[in-house]
Amino acid sequence: MTKFSILTTCLFGALSTAAFAEGDAARGEKKFEDCAACHSLEKGVNNVGPSLSGVFGRKAGEIEDFRYSPAMKRSGIAWSPQTFEAFIAEPQKIVPANRMPYAGMTEAADRADLLAYLQKTGK
Numbered sequence: 001m002t003k004f005s006i007l008t009t010c011l012f013g014a015l016s017t018a019a020f021a022e023g024d025a026a027r028g029e030k031k032f033e034d035c036a037a038c039h040s041l042e043k044g045v046n047n048v049g050p051s052l053s054g055v056f057g058r059k060a061g062e063i064e065d066f067r068y069s070p071a072m073k074r075s076g077i078a079w080s081p082q083t084f085e086a087f088i089a090e091p092q093k094i095v096p097a098n099r100m101p102y103a104g105m106t107e108a109a110d111r112a113d114l115l116a117y118l119q120k121t122g123k
């Protein structure tokens, strides 16, 4: 093998891994900017929206010192990557009358990236 073909093999390998990975955490960090205006990832820091620290494994409407809508409290959702993804796609459809002023993240690839980022940061 020549030096050149080794290089192209490596490069191709790296590119295809990135393209076929489930979600891209670096892109997801950018996507989180849509949420960061209202949500912190720090524990105990509530903003316009509740902190999203530890969101996976938590029940909807569970943070003590945040005033949720009755709709969110009653929704009975347990946040997992699946329920979270569905909610972010169409918040008003999944939890009708909730008070989150966000229309939804329409692209599945964007949602996958966002999830990859949140899971990477251990949320």
Ligand code: HEC
Pocket: 032, 034, 035, 036, 037, 038, 039, 048, 049, 050, 055, 059, 060, 061, 062, 063, 067, 068, 069, 070, 071, 072, 073, 079, 084, 087, 088, 097, 098, 099, 100, 101, 102, 105
């Ligand atoms: C303009 C402010 C705003 C934006 C932008 C926003 N949210 Fe929210 N979010 C809220 C509010 C307010 C609530 C509480 C809603 C309620 O009680 O009905 C909420 C609730 C949530 C909840 C439920 C949390 C819990 O403790 O049960 C999740 C999950 C969530 N948001 C995720 C996101 C994600 C992910 C994004 C970005 C794609 C986002 N939000 C964008 C304001 C916002």
